[in-house]
Amino acid sequence: MATTYKIKIAARLRPPIPGELVDDGVQVERRDDGTSCVSVPNPRDLTQIFKFPITSCYDPAATQREIFENEVRPIIDIVYNGVTVTVFAYGVTSSGKTHTMQGSKAEPGIIPRAVEALFHKQSGLRRYRSELSVSYMEIYKDEVYDLLVNRENAPKLPVRENDRGQVFVANLTAIPMDSVADFEKIYSQASKNRSVASTNLNRASSRSHAILTVTVTLTDPAENKTLSGKLNLVDLAGSENNKMTGNDPSRMAESAAINKSLSTLGQVVHALNKGHSRIPYRNSKLTRLLQDALGGSSVGLLICNLAPGTKFRQDTLNTLNFAVHTKNIENKPVVNEKDNRPVPKPHFAALPAPPPKLAAAMLPISSSSSHGGRPSLVSAPASRPSSSSSNVSSRVPRPSVGGFGTASRLSQLMHPPAPSAPKTVTLTDKEIDERIARAVEAEVARRLAEHANERAREEATRREEEVAVRLAEELAKREAKRKGKAPEQHQESLPLNTLTPLMHRHEDANGDELKKRLEELEQKFEHSSREVQMVDVLSPVSRKRTGRAYVSLARSHSEKGNLQLALELYRKAETYVPDNIKLKERIIEVERAIESGRPFEPSPKRSKKGKVHKTKTSSHSSQTSITSNGSARPSLKGESTHTSLHDAYATVDDPSTSSRQEAAVSSGSSSIPLAPPSPPQPAGSNSPALPPSPARATRPIPAAAISIQYSRYQKTTAGSTATSASEVEGKENVRLDTLPDAEAEGLLHVGSPPKRQIDEMQGDVLETPPRHKKVAKVAPDDDEEGAESGAWEQWQLFEPGKRR
Ligand SMILES: Nc1ncnc2c1ncn2[C@@H]1O[C@H](COP(=O)(O)OP(=O)(O)OP(=O)(O)O)[C@@H](O)[C@H]1O
Known part of the structure; x- marks a missing residue:
């Protein structure tokens, strides 16, 4: 925390002047x-006395020396x-402002002292x-003039602000001094350039604000x-009552400018006292240049x-009121120090070096680089940008001023101050904020780099996973x-996402390594317990x-008499349908x-209790088909009417003959082919019964086989296995996408019933998206046929837009 320093207030009552x-x-x-x-009497009530406590009050008897020694000399050291x-x-x-500041030869004021x-x-x-x-x-009518140049040649000087917020007067002359004598010569001549006029109140009334700056450069x-360090000595123009001053029009204009600037000064003091966020420094050149002294550094x-x-x-009351308000203003003095050593440009994130010893040993108050705090009152040569620390080298010689012995040393500062590389002694709030910001x-x-x-890395991992x-x-x-x-020739590959967890463990692997690893794992997967693993993933x-x-393959080999191979194939089949x-x-x-x-002669199939239904057989030569709802229907002409028991089983066992699609009933010598049990029709459904497939109705099937088939059909439609009857029935005509995944797993989309039926007869199970809706997929039962057919499919004609 920077040390604050309140503006010191002193009051000096001058003696009466003659007359x-x-x-x-x-x-x-x-x-x-x-x-x-x-103490000042209230102008409206002379019995009332206002008393303004001010630490340093000087009565008319106070001397110039006394005031200087008491008030100014103590702060001269600070300049150094x-x-x-x-x-x-x-x-x-x-x-008595000018008298106090400038004085006379007999009574030199603060400036010469x-x-x-x-x-x-x-x-x-x-x-x-x-x-x-x-x-x-001087600031005359709110314009800045250089008093160190010939008045006739003095241009208006601009007030500017550099990139560090320092206010300076561009092109203001700064003259080096080697002695008091040098100063006296310079100052005496410059004082002649100041605007002074006679008024009723002052024979030599200052018509401008004068600012003299002595810059001390220590190397x-x-x-x-x-x-x-700088010492700014300011002799303000006095507020004027034009009635009292008797100003003529030209003086009136001056007076207006003076009063206006003083009014702005009062506003600045008021804003500082109130803690306003905006201080109206810019409302006048005076306040702008006094910015450093009022709430500055x-x-x-x-x-x-x-x-x-x-x-x-x-007027006295006004002045004292101004004093009372000003004394509450706190400044934060800083040390203006410049390190002339060429130092490598530090990383922006690096904190500055520890405070240098120089000023720290000399100044107990807080200090700052030229970056911090308010800028100096006027442009300071020592703070000018330069590769050299010398003030002289930064100046541009100016024409000599007539009458000055030091004219040859006159120079003009042509360039505004620019950033240097100062080192701080201690830290101001601003510096701390800057360091924190850095x-x-x-x-x-x-963190951005880290992110x-x-x-x-995440993107690389994601790409690897995508590859996987x-x-x-x-x-x-x-x-x-x-x-x-x-x-x-079934060759199982790794199923989808099987290796994804592996990929997470090999995030560092690149694409090629990943692929290679996958292939290795695939080979390993294929050559070790392939079927067992496939069962797990299918x-x-x-x-x-x-x-x-x-089973189909085993069946064909058993028919050829290759029982050993058939056995192996059946065992493989068992791997997939172990139950x-x-x-x-x-x-x-x-x-x-x-x-x-x-x-090998396969044993006849057993009927299951409660699942075997009496099939309708024809006692005559007419052919009857069992419809999906268990009713008989006439079989189609041309269907085979004879088969052996073995053939019947063959029909059942061999998926190529698609036992799902047909069953033949043989009774005695007569064999009545049956149409395949059609999927059950929903109650009230007008869907037609599925036509039998002529291609499939070529093998006669014994009655026992019919019983088995029909019992399976009944079991399927009754939902006696994994899917309960209520579940199956309850899900009829339910849109698949409205079901939970687990339930949808048991449903298949199928094509329109006739085409579906035909396709199934041809052994080609459709997987294409349906125009009509769903089929309840029933889990495999204990029947061997469950392994062949994957169970009966129950389809329902779903009419789009018609939902239950
Ligand atoms: N302490 C003092 N002792 C003796 N004479 C003084 C003192 N103060 C001021 N005077 C005299 O009073 C007159 C006015 O003083 P001065 O010019 O300094 O006032 P000012 O405030 O600067 O006025 P202005 O604002 O008009 O310039 C001068 O003649 C000055 O010599």
Whole structure:
């Protein structure tokens, strides 16, 4: 936290000047406790006395020396610590401001005494090389003029602000001084350039605000650092009452400008006292240039000059009110230090080096680089941008001013101050904020970089996973393709997403490594317990189809008499449908046949209690089909009417003959082919019964087989296995996409019933999206046929837009 420094207030009551009415309207009171105050009668009630307690009050007897020694000299040392000090005199016209600041030869004021003190201080310096320079300007009618140049040649100087917020007067002359004598010559001539006019109240009334700046530049050769302190000595123009001053029109304009600037000064003080966020510094050149002294980074001293007498009573009250408000203003003085050593540009995130020793040893108050705090009152040569620390080198020579012995040393500053690379001694709030901001920036940059790397890693991982997914999908497609073409050559690939967890464990692998790894795993997968693993990854439907394919293959080999191979194929089929009891019986039968060396004759199927339904048989030669709802219907002409028991089983066992699609009833010698049991029709449905497939109704099937078929059909339609009757019935005509996934798993989309029927007869199960809706897929039952057919499919004609 930077140390704050309140503006010091002093009040000086001048003695009556010749011809002035003497009264006791304004009094300075000194108390025994050392405090003092200024008492002023209330102009509206003279019995009422206003008392303004001010620490430093000087009565008319106070001397110039006394005021300087008490108020100014103590802060001269601060200037040598690289701090800006501003002393300004404020008061009504003819109150003695100029007398206090400038004085006379007999009674030199603060300015000459201060400069003399500065030189005196300089002479005592041993360690540092020091330089003093002076600049002098006036603000006349709100324009800035250089008082160190010929008045006729003096242009209006612009007030500017550099990138560090420092206000300066461009092109203001700064003249180096080697001695008090140099200053006296410069100052005496410059004072002649100041606008002065005679008024009723003051023979030599200042018509402008004058600001004299002495810049002290200290260079430490050992450290190669520069301190730049300034002493701003401001003689303000006095507020004027035009009635009292008797100003003519030209003076009136001056007076208006003076009063306006002083009014702005009062507004600035008021805003500072109220803590306003916006201080109207820019409303006048005066306040803009005093910005550093009012709430800025300089040490301030305000000397309130008071004129005695009743006629100045109101002005005195105004001045004292201004003083009371100003004394509450807090400045935050900073040390203006410049490190001249060439240093590598630090990383923006790096914090500045520790405070240098130079000013820290000299100044107890807080300090700052030239970056911090308010800018100096006027442009300071020492703070000018330069590769050199010398003020002289930064100046541009100006034409000599007539009458000055130091004319050859006149120069003009042509360039505004620019950033240097100062080092701080201690930290101001602003510097702390800046450092925090830099640290935050660095941290944000670090985190952004970290996040970017993380995103890159995530993106790489995501791409690898996509590759893995695509590979897995491709493998799954190939697997499905192989299955569809040649079940006996079934080569299982890794199913989709099987390797995804592996990919997470190999996030660092690149695409090629990933692919290679996948292929290795695929090979490994294919060559070790392939079927067992496939069972784990295939869906129930796929398992049944695969099992059915093996059964079909086994069947063909058993018919050829190759029982050993048939047995192996049946066992493979069992892998996929391990719960199929019929298949287990078939395996036992084949094993026994192999062991006995007898030809294989499959045992007839058993009817299951409660599942065998009496099939309707025709006692005559007419052919009857069992419809999906169990009713008989006439069979189609041309269907086969004879088959053996073995053939009947063959029809049942062999998926190629699609036992789902037909069953034949044979009774005695007569064999009545049956149409395949049609899927059950929903109650009230007008859907036609499925026509039998002529191609499939070529094999006669014994009655026992019919019973089995029909019982399976009944079981399917009754939902006696995995899907309950109520579930199946309750889901009729329910849109698939409205069902939960688990339930949807048991439903298949099918084509329109007739085409579906025909396609199934041809052994081609449709997987295409339906125009009509769903079929309840029933889980495999204990029948061997469940492995073949994947169970009966129950279809329902779904009319779009018609929902239950
Ligand atoms: N302390 C003092 N002792 C003796 N004479 C003084 C003192 N103060 C002021 N005076 C005299 O009073 C007159 C007016 O003083 P001065 O010019 O300094 O007033 P000012 O405030 O600067 O007026 P303005 O604002 O018009 O310039 C001068 O003649 C000055 O010599």
